[in-house]
Each structure stands twice: as C-alpha cells, then as structure tokens.
Amino acid sequence: MRFFVPGAADIEQAEHLWNATRTFAQDQLAWQVTDRRIFQLNYHHEGKPFVAEVGKPDPRTGETVLVILESNAFLVCTRNRGVVRGEPILVGDEEVRTITEFSR
Numbered sequence: 001m002r003f004f005v006p007g008a009a010d011i012e013q014a015e016h017l018w019n020a021t022r023t024f025a026q027d028q029l030a031w032q033v034t035d036r037r038i039f040q041l042n043y044h045h046e047g048k049p050f051v052a053e054v055g056k057p058d059p060r061t062g063e064t065v066l067v068i069l070e071s072n073a074f075l076v077c078t079r080n081r082g083v084v085r086g087e088p089i090l091v092g093d094e095e096v097r098t099i100t101e102f103s104r
Helices: 011-029
Strands: 038-045 048-053 065-070 074-078 089-091 096-101
Touching: 011 065, 011 074, 038 065, 038 074, 038 089, 048 065
Parallel strands: none
Antiparallel strands: 038 048, 038 096, 065 074, 074 089
16 A cells, blocks of 8 residues: 555655644653654554554544554554644554554
8 A cells, every 4th residue: 555644645744744643742752763664553452452543543533543553552643643632542552463564
C-alpha cells in the first residue's frame, strides 16, 4: 500500500499531516517517534484481537485511523486521539502480533 493520510489532497499534504501528528505526539508524550510509516497493526488488548488500519475505523473508538506511529509504544492516532487533541491510543510492543508498513 502506498503511503497516504486520509483526507490529504496529495502526497505533500499527507507528509505535512504525518509530520504534524508526529510532532504533536512527541510534545504530548515526551517520547521520540521513529519515521517508520505503518499502515496496519494486528494486536491483542485485554485478550481480544484488534486490527488498526490507516483509513479504517479504529475498532476501540470507531474513529478513522489517520496515522500509526512507532515510539515507546505504538501510537494509533485518530482526529480526537492524537491528531487534533488528546493522547493517541497506546498499543504496547508486547500486544502487537504483526505490523504492515506502507510501501516505499
């Protein structure tokens, strides 16, 4: 899957939104965020399986996943959880089963 951010008009705007989200997450959490472009996470939380995928509703909040970042934990970002306000949805490394990155 080629890199995109839902709602971005073109790749330049997608890059801008991704970088702004990364900066916001670093400021909110005081964690460094890698430049890894993640498309999908398959993970287990409290014994239940979940899939967070950019462009689709997050299974825990129902909001569209806009960006998934990698830091001390994986950060699933939606409009109200990590993009415009609030902290992202945290997914611990130990919860992750598979990671799918965007193609380069």
